[in-house]
Structures are given as C-alpha cells and as structure tokens.
Amino acid sequence: MLFDLQPKMRREDLYDREEELKEFSEAVELGETLVLLLGIRRLGKSSLLNVALSESGKPFSKIDVRSLYFTHGSIPQELLARKLLEGLLKSLKGRDKLRIGLVNALSRVKGVKISGIQVEFDEKPDLSELLERLDAWAEKTGKRVIIAFDEAQYLRLSGIQYDGLIAYAVDNLPNLTFVLTGSEVGMLHDFIGLDNPRKPLFGRYAREITLKRFSREQSGDFLRRGFDELGVKVHEEEIERVVEKLDGIVGWLTLYGYLRGVRKLPEKDALDELFERAKALVLDEISTLTRYSARYWYLLKAVSLGNDSWSSIKEYVEFKAGKINDAKFSALLKNLVKYGYLEKTSDGYSIPDPVVREVIKK
Ligand code: ADP
Ligand code: MG
Missing domain, CATH: 3.40.50.300 (P-loop containing nucleotide triphosphate hydrolases)
Known part of the structure; x- marks a missing residue:
C-alpha cells in the first residue's frame, strides 16, 4: 500500500x-x-x-x-x-544452502561460523x-x-x-x-x-x-494512485491544495494519504493532524541541537519568517537572544546546513521542507 x-x-x-x-x-x-x-x-x-x-x-x-x-x-x-x-x-x-551458524553465548555473539570459517571472539x-x-x-x-x-x-x-x-x-x-x-x-x-x-x-x-523530492506531477500522481488503491474518491482541487502545501516530500504525502484515505478524516482535519504530528516530530528532531544552544531555534525561526541573508538572520537572532560574535554565529549557521535543516543557495538561506518551515514559523 x-x-x-x-x-x-x-x-x-x-x-x-x-x-x-x-x-x-x-x-x-x-x-x-x-x-x-x-x-x-x-x-x-x-x-x-x-x-x-x-x-x-x-x-x-x-x-x-x-x-x-x-x-x-x-x-x-x-x-x-x-x-x-x-x-x-x-x-x-x-x-x-550456505550453512551459516551463529555461536550465541548469553545472547551475545561470541563468534560466527560461516561455511567452515569460524570466527571466535574473545572479550x-x-x-x-x-x-x-x-x-x-x-x-x-x-x-x-x-x-x-x-x-x-x-x-x-x-x-x-x-x-x-x-x-x-x-x-x-x-x-x-x-x-x-x-x-x-x-x-x-x-x-x-x-x-x-x-x-x-x-x-x-x-x-x-x-534522492530528490517529487515533482508536482509526481506528487499528484502519487496521491491519486494511493487513493485509487484504497477506493477513496478525492477531488482534483484537493489534490492540488495538498501538493501545494506538502511540496514533493514523500513522507508528508504518505502521512496525508494515510490520514485522509485510511483514517478517512476530512481534508481540513487530516491537514491539521498532519501539522500537529509534524510539530512534535520536528521539535524532537531538533531538540538535540536546541539543547546544545537555544540560538539554533532563533536561527531557524528567523529563516522561517523569510530572512534569507547572513546579516538579516543575525539581526533577528540578536534581537531575540542577545549579542553573538560573527564567528560563533557563522558556525551555528553552518551546522544547520550540515544537519540538513537549512539549505544555502545563491538566493540565500531557506528551510528545504515546507512542513518544517510552517511548524517553526508558528
Ligand atoms: P527517510 O529514510 O528518507 O527519512 P522513509 O523511507 O522513512 O524516508 O520514508 C518516509 C515515509 O515515506 C514513509 O512513510 C514511507 O513509507 C514513505 N515513502 C518513502 N518513499 C516512498 C516511495 N517511493 N513510495 C511510497 N512511499 C514512500
Ligand atoms: Mg530513514
């Protein structure tokens, strides 16, 4: 399915x-x-x-x-x-037919025997x-x-x-x-x-x-096929609205399809629940970072609100969390790119996942 x-x-x-x-x-x-x-x-x-x-x-x-x-x-x-x-x-x-034998001692692997080749582990x-x-x-x-x-x-x-x-x-x-x-x-x-x-x-x-995100056509096609598979009829306008919001991220499209097609929630409720779940998920995912420095949160918030340049993001973060030196700020920004929470293109910084962007913006 x-x-x-x-x-x-x-x-x-x-x-x-x-x-x-x-x-x-x-x-x-x-x-x-x-x-x-x-x-x-x-x-x-x-x-x-x-x-x-x-x-x-x-x-x-x-x-x-x-x-x-x-x-x-x-x-x-x-x-x-x-x-x-x-x-x-x-x-x-x-x-x-490959006779692989596992030597299990106290539920710990002590060794392995692979068609005649035996590996015994010590401690x-x-x-x-x-x-x-x-x-x-x-x-x-x-x-x-x-x-x-x-x-x-x-x-x-x-x-x-x-x-x-x-x-x-x-x-x-x-x-x-x-x-x-x-x-x-x-x-x-x-x-x-x-x-x-x-x-x-x-x-x-x-x-x-x-891996790339699905195109609009693929996203629509994915939803239509999924609903067909479940025998659930969904209007073309709904498909378009949802594709617009979830923008080619298959995980969110799947979750929407599940809430709408399997759980049979109406469009609005399905979207509400999707964003509700997404929020919990995203907060959990970034908690390792935000625990380390609360400034990560303000950085993401700044970008979600449309700040896309180094200086405008820094201005927002300083307004919220006090002065920060350039090198430290750049390091935090760079880390968010490395972790995949931010994307850097010639147009500046952005949050690549539209659902994550919405969740952080609110
Ligand atoms: P990742 O490992 O990149 O985080 P997953 O493989 O866990 O992504 O997929 C996220 C969600 O999207 C899951 O619910 C999964 O079933 C669904 N999914 C991912 N890729 C596809 C695909 N090509 N077709 C259908 N469903 C998919
Ligand atoms: Mg995975």
Missing part, C-alpha cells in the same frame, strides 16, 4: 525511484565498495534502501544506526558486530576480523555481501573510529559493498571525509545517489 507509514519493503509499494534503484544495482554489479544514499529527512532513503537490498539478490545486513545510538547511547564494536551478523542471517534465511569481537571473514566467504561463494548503515552519520558519535574501519574495508575487502545513508548530508560527508586529507577515506571513490 502506497500510504503505509512504515518505510517500504517491497518494490510494489514503492512509488517511482526507478533511476535510483538502477544506479544502486549498477554500483553493486560493478563491484563498487562504497555507495552513499543522500537526502533530507522523509524523502524515502530507508524505503529505497530496503527495496534495493531485497532486489539485489545478495546477502546483506542493514543496521539502523540512529536507533542503535539512541537505544544504547553509544555504539560499541560488539553491538555493531552482533547486529551485522543478525541482519546477515536474516537475509540468508529461506535461500540458505571483544574484532569487527575488522569479522569483515575480513565475510570478505573471504564472499569471495569463495562468489556472492558480494552488502553492509548498509542507515543514518550512518551517527557512527561518528560512538567514540570509535568507524571511519577508519570503513576505509580499511573499502580499500582491502573488495567483495564487500558498504552503503551509507544520511539525512544529515553535511555531517555524513564530514564523517567519511572523502575530500578531507586528514581523514582515512580521503580521495576514495564513492557512488553518490541523491
């Missing part, structure tokens, strides 16, 4: 994204070892990743780094190793060794293994140098493909540092797939 709120798993529930799927499978078939899937929140990265992985026909493991980080407060190697193996085992289920599982074994297994069986980190920028908060580990694997383990997705595009780029001579992945090639 197009209006299902969960990230999509199956091709038939995924609207469009043909090009992106093609590019993904091309990268994998060519044996590329690093793929980046980029785009602001709610553009459908996780959905695309799920479908791409299941269509790939390869053994894969997908790790939701963001939820791992928030559940555990950190991402120790042992946890990552265990999640990696659990995911892989799940993807092999069913078509498993701390060695992730690089595990990756080496997987690579060896992949080479032997001729099956490339895909390892996907969803919202990978959270790996940088773990205190462990996962960038170095990924760099090592990208350079030395040719039968593994790493896929990193990121809503905080600038943070992800900082983390892997392809352009930073001081970072381990400097100068490496990565396939970058950047």
Whole structure:
C-alpha cells in the first residue's frame, strides 16, 4: 500500500525511484565498495534502501544506526558486530544452502561460523576480523555481501573510529559493498571525509545517489494512485491544495494519504493532524541541537519568517537572544546546513521542507 507509514519493503509499494534503484544495482554489479544514499529527512532513503537490498539478490545486513545510538547511547564494536551478523542471517534465511551458524553465548555473539570459517571472539569481537571473514566467504561463494548503515552519520558519535574501519574495508575487502545513508548530508560527508586529507577515506571513490523530492506531477500522481488503491474518491482541487502545501516530500504525502484515505478524516482535519504530528516530530528532531544552544531555534525561526541573508538572520537572532560574535554565529549557521535543516543557495538561506518551515514559523 502506497500510504503505509512504515518505510517500504517491497518494490510494489514503492512509488517511482526507478533511476535510483538502477544506479544502486549498477554500483553493486560493478563491484563498487562504497555507495552513499543522500537526502533530507522523509524523502524515502530507508524505503529505497530496503527495496534495493531485497532486489539485489545478495546477502546483506542493514543496521539502523540512529536507533542503535539512541537505544544504547553509544555504539560499541560488539553491538555493531552482533547486529551485522543478525541482519546477515536474516537475509540468508529461506535461500540458505550456505550453512551459516551463529555461536550465541548469553545472547551475545561470541563468534560466527560461516561455511567452515569460524570466527571466535574473545572479550571483544574484532569487527575488522569479522569483515575480513565475510570478505573471504564472499569471495569463495562468489556472492558480494552488502553492509548498509542507515543514518550512518551517527557512527561518528560512538567514540570509535568507524571511519577508519570503513576505509580499511573499502580499500582491502573488495567483495564487500558498504552503503551509507544520511539525512544529515553535511555531517555524513564530514564523517567519511572523502575530500578531507586528514581523514582515512580521503580521495576514495564513492557512488553518490541523491534522492530528490517529487515533482508536482509526481506528487499528484502519487496521491491519486494511493487513493485509487484504497477506493477513496478525492477531488482534483484537493489534490492540488495538498501538493501545494506538502511540496514533493514523500513522507508528508504518505502521512496525508494515510490520514485522509485510511483514517478517512476530512481534508481540513487530516491537514491539521498532519501539522500537529509534524510539530512534535520536528521539535524532537531538533531538540538535540536546541539543547546544545537555544540560538539554533532563533536561527531557524528567523529563516522561517523569510530572512534569507547572513546579516538579516543575525539581526533577528540578536534581537531575540542577545549579542553573538560573527564567528560563533557563522558556525551555528553552518551546522544547520550540515544537519540538513537549512539549505544555502545563491538566493540565500531557506528551510528545504515546507512542513518544517510552517511548524517553526508558528
Ligand atoms: P527517510 O529514510 O528518507 O527519512 P522513509 O523511507 O522513512 O524516508 O520514508 C518516509 C515515509 O515515506 C514513509 O512513510 C514511507 O513509507 C514513505 N515513502 C518513502 N518513499 C516512498 C516511495 N517511493 N513510495 C511510497 N512511499 C514512500
Ligand atoms: Mg530513514
């Protein structure tokens, strides 16, 4: 169902994204070892990743780094190793002539046996060794293994140098493909540092797939198809009004479709509830930032109200929160761009998601 709120798993529930799927499978078939899937929140990265992985026909493991980080407060190697193996085992289920055995001690992964190759961990599982074994297994069986980190920028908060580990694997383990997705595009780029001579992945090639928002035509078509699927009749004028407000962000279109088509709310109530939920969601998402500095909130507020230049935003922030020096102000502004909350174009600064803009403006 197009209006299902969960990230999509199956091709038939995924609207469009043909090009992106093609590019993904091309990268994998060519044996590329690093793929980046980029785009602001709610553009459908996780959905695309799920479908791409299941269509790939390869053994894969997908790790939701963001939820791992928030559940555990950190991402120790042992946890990552265990999640990696659990995911892989799940993807092999069913078509498993491959005899993968997991040694489980006290619900912690103690080791893994992969068709004859046994990895025993001592106290701390060695992730690089595990990756080496997987690579060896992949080479032997001729099956490339895909390892996907969803919202990978959270790996940088773990205190462990996962960038170095990924760099090592990208350079030395040719039968593994790493896929990193990121809503905080600038943070992800900082983390892997392809352009930073001081970072381990400097100068490496990565396939970058950047998700775009739907066009107006696609957004309308998406809604019409979703409502058709549910047998719900909706006027063309309504479709146009909604597309105008939600502007090509598939996550919001899906939520609207769900509230209107599944919950059967009238247009106005569905929109009210959408903005209500969006508000809670957005406040939660930016709370990590605003807890760090309340000025982030005023910065976003300034832009939501139409201030688009460095100086007009600064003026607003100083009016609300007192004097701030230029360097500090620029740093905050730059961070908001890195986190994907602001976009900087030749026209100045803007909030890329119209729903987020509305929520902050109010
Ligand atoms: P992201 O990972 O970029 O934040 P998600 O994959 O979680 O985005 O998608 C956000 C919402 O939009 C979910 O409700 C999901 O079901 C829906 N969605 C995303 N992409 C598509 C698509 N191509 N077709 C239909 N629904 C989609
Ligand atoms: Mg996601």
